[in-house]
Amino acid sequence: xxxxxxxxxxxxxxxxxxxxxxxxxxxxxxxxxxxxxxxxxxxxxxxxxxxxxxxxxxxxxxxxxxxxxxxxxxxxxxxxxxxxxxxxxxxxxxxxxxxxxxxxxxxxxxxx
Amino acid sequence: xxxxxxxxxxxxxxxxxxxxxxxxxxxxxxxxxxxxxxxxxxxxxxxxxxxxxxxxxxxxxxxxxxxxxxxxxxxxxxxxxxxxxxxxxxxxxxxxxxxxxxxxxxxxxxx
Numbered sequence: 513x514x515x516x517x518x519x520x521x522x523x524x525x526x527x528x529x530x531x532x533x534x535x536x537x538x539x540x541x542x543x544x545x546x547x548x549x550x551x552x553x554x555x556x557x558x559x560x561x562x563x564x565x566x567x568x569x570x571x572x573x574x575x576x577x578x579x580x581x582x583x584x585x586x587x588x589x590x591x592x593x594x595x596x597x598x599x600x601x602x603x604x605x606x607x608x609x610x611x612x613x614x615x616x617x618x619x620x621x622x623x624x
Numbered sequence: 625x626x627x628x629x630x631x632x633x634x635x636x637x638x639x640x641x642x643x644x645x646x647x648x649x650x651x652x653x654x655x656x657x658x659x660x661x662x663x664x665x666x667x668x669x670x671x672x673x674x675x676x677x678x679x680x681x682x683x684x685x686x687x688x689x690x691x692x693x694x695x696x697x698x699x700x701x702x703x704x705x706x707x708x709x710x711x712x713x714x715x716x717x718x719x720x721x722x723x724x725x726x727x728x729x730x731x732x733x734x735x
Binding site: 548618 | 654655657659665666667668669672712714716721722723724725726727728730
């Protein structure tokens with residue numbers, strides 16, 4: 513069966529520090545991969561999605577970047593965090609176009 | 625770009641009352657998906673509707689896709705405390721890979 517792992521689950525970072533969130537999927541090949549962000553009590557904002565290795569589509573211009581070095585690995589990064597980067601980051605995968613999304617447990621980031 | 629609005633933003637009900645959340649789009653949707661997110665958790669897929677006028681049921685939950693494929697609704701009959709959470713609709717744009725989520729409806733159920 514397919515599983516998705518996302519880490520770390522929680523982190524507190526100072527403003528200006530770097531960020532790396534990692535997500536891996538097991539049990540499937542060539543998934544579509546997504547990073548969403550959810551501010552407290554708000555909806556889900558699509559940040560990046562990828563349909564294949566090295567293929568990244570950015571939805572919101574900001575100080576975040578994403579990379580897909582392997583088929584089932586998706587990384588969200590920042591060189592310098594801002595206060596506004598605080599939120600709940602969710603990695604997800606799907607198969608095919610318009611398929612249902614399977615979300616990871618999420619990473620709760622607090623920037624101080 | 626496509627925008628999917630949901631109403632209401634919040635809903636408090638007494639256990640046993642019914643609940644409905646509505647999802648509206650200014651453009652025709654190729655499909656609509658519904659997700660539930662428990663407090664502190666991650667969204668979990670509930671169902672997908674594809675056909676115009678489609679109605680699907682899951683126990684006490686009834687999902688409907690409008691005839692014009694521009695709106696959808698989720699109705700819960702006789703709510704229970706286990707129904708607490710935020711319900712999101714979502715749709716992909718023109719058959720594309722990215723899924724745009726609605727603003728969500730937060731449901732609280734009181735005993």
